[in-house]
Amino acid sequence: xxxxxxxxxxxxxxxxxxxxxxxxxxxxxxxxxxxxxxxxxxxxxxxxxxxxxxxxxxxxxxxxxxxxxxxxxxxxxxxxxxxxxxxxxxxxxxxxxxxxxxxxxxxxxxxxxxxxxxxxxxxxxxxxx
Numbered sequence: 489x490x491x492x493x494x495x496x497x498x499x500x501x502x503x504x505x506x507x508x509x510x511x512x513x514x515x516x517x518x519x520x521x522x523x524x525x526x527x528x529x530x531x532x533x534x535x536x537x538x539x540x541x542x543x544x545x546x547x548x549x550x551x552x553x554x555x556x557x558x559x560x561x562x563x564x565x566x567x568x569x570x571x572x573x574x575x576x577x578x579x580x581x582x583x584x585x586x587x588x589x590x591x592x593x594x595x596x597x598x599x600x601x602x603x604x605x606x607x608x609x610x611x612x613x614x615x616x617x
Contacts, residue, residue, distance in 0.1 A: 491535075491616060494544060498535035499613065502528045506609060509602055518598035519589055522580040525605035526551070526573050532612045536560060539616065549577060560615070566608045573601060 491499075509524035529551055536558035537545035545557065551574040555562060562570070576593075583589035593601075 492538055492542070495535045495538045495616065498531050498538060499616070502531035502535065502609060505531060506605065509605065513595075513598055513602055516595070518593045518595055519580045519583065521598035522573065522576050522593055522601050525601050526577045526580075528605060528609060529570065529573065529612075530554065532609050533558060533560075535616060536612065550574065551577075560612075562608075563611075566611060569604045569608060573605070576601075 505524050505528035509521050509528060512518070512520040512524055526549070530549060533551060533554035534545045537554055540558045545554065548554065551570045555567070555570060579589055580593060
């Protein structure tokens, strides 16, 4: 089954954002690691929505909404992680207190978010192929 052109573009965008997250980790920009991981997941989920609905997804950053819209049945640990990163999206994107946010998302936390994102993205991509 051939994927829609829009779907392959969402996949490429997700992979681009994942690579950006890796670069942010290397440069010590840990809040942006989490932010870019969220974006990568969002775009891969939008690839799934595009295939499931045969149309472009609505503009949203809500990962749980996208999981439901795509009709995905994720393993529970992946769904738990998506819920966690979904909740981290706003505080890392628009921190009310930068110093507090930096202490809440140090290198080990950013590394875990990146590793889990890589795992979930691979699973999601494999579901499309």
